[in-house]
Amino acid sequence: MTHSPNLSLYVTPPGSKATSRDEQIVRELLQAIVDRRLRPGTRLPEDSLGEAFKVSRTTIRKALQKLAQQRLVSMEHNRGARVAQPGRKEAADVFKARRLIEVALIPAVYENRHSDAYKELHDLVAQEKAAHREGKFQEEVQLSARFHVQLAVATGNLILGEQVAQLTSLSSLIISLYGTSSSVGCDCGEHTELLKLIESNQVAEAQTWMDHHLDAIYQTINTTQDSGDDVDFKSMFSA
Missing domain, CATH: 1.10.10.10 (Winged helix-like DNA-binding domain superfamily/Winged helix DNA-binding domain)
Known part of the structure; x- marks a missing residue:
C-alpha cells in the first residue's frame, strides 16, 4: 500500500x-x-x-x-x-529547482500511470477546477500545490515526494503573497492537459508542458510589494 x-x-x-x-x-x-x-x-x-x-x-x-x-x-x-x-532571487531559485525535478520525474509518472496514487490526480484536478469556478483563489493555490506533490508521489518514490512537497510549500507561499489568479491558471493550460499527455504516452511533450507551466507561473510573480504594517492581533485572532 x-x-x-x-x-x-x-x-x-x-x-x-x-x-x-x-x-x-x-x-x-x-x-x-x-x-x-x-x-x-x-x-x-x-x-x-x-x-x-x-x-x-x-x-x-x-x-x-x-x-x-x-x-x-x-x-x-x-x-x-x-x-x-522572499525576494526575487529566492523565488527564482525555488522555481528553478522545481523545473529541474518535476520535468525529470514525468517518465516515472508515466510508468506508474495505473497506480492508485496516479488516479488521485484526477480527483485533485476536479477540486481545483471547482475552486477556480467559485473564485476561491487561495484554495486553488493549495490544491495546485497538492497536485504537484501527488504527481511526485505517483512516481512511487516517496523521497522524491518529500522533496517536491518542500518546494511546493515555498512556492505556494510566494504565490499567495505575490501572485495573482494567473499564477495558478497560466496560459500554458490546465493540469488536465498534462494528464492527457501522460496518458497518451506523449512523455516528451508532457515534460515540455511542465517546464513551460512552472516558468509561466514564475513570470507572474511580483516581489516588489511593500512590507506589512503593524496589526491588531486581538481583533484578528480573538474568538
Whole structure:
C-alpha cells in the first residue's frame, strides 16, 4: 500500500485537525498569511500574539519556530519574528529547482500511470477546477500545490515526494503573497492537459508542458510589494 509523504503545511489537506495548541496557532497564523491579512515583513511579537490567543509566550514561540522551519516566518536574535519576505532571487531559485525535478520525474509518472496514487490526480484536478469556478483563489493555490506533490508521489518514490512537497510549500507561499489568479491558471493550460499527455504516452511533450507551466507561473510573480504594517492581533485572532 502506498503511503503519502509527510507533507508540509502548505499541502496539508483541508479539514485535517491540529494535535496541539501550538499547532492550532500555526494553522491560524498560516491562514492569515495565505489570506494576505498578514503581509510579508509584518512583525509577529510574542506578547501581542500571546494576548490574542490567550496563551503563554512559550507556546507562541513554539508556533513561530515551526513556521520558521517551513521558511514562512523569519526569526532574528533581538529583532523578533516577522512574516517571511522572499525576494526575487529566492523565488527564482525555488522555481528553478522545481523545473529541474518535476520535468525529470514525468517518465516515472508515466510508468506508474495505473497506480492508485496516479488516479488521485484526477480527483485533485476536479477540486481545483471547482475552486477556480467559485473564485476561491487561495484554495486553488493549495490544491495546485497538492497536485504537484501527488504527481511526485505517483512516481512511487516517496523521497522524491518529500522533496517536491518542500518546494511546493515555498512556492505556494510566494504565490499567495505575490501572485495573482494567473499564477495558478497560466496560459500554458490546465493540469488536465498534462494528464492527457501522460496518458497518451506523449512523455516528451508532457515534460515540455511542465517546464513551460512552472516558468509561466514564475513570470507572474511580483516581489516588489511593500512590507506589512503593524496589526491588531486581538481583533484578528480573538474568538
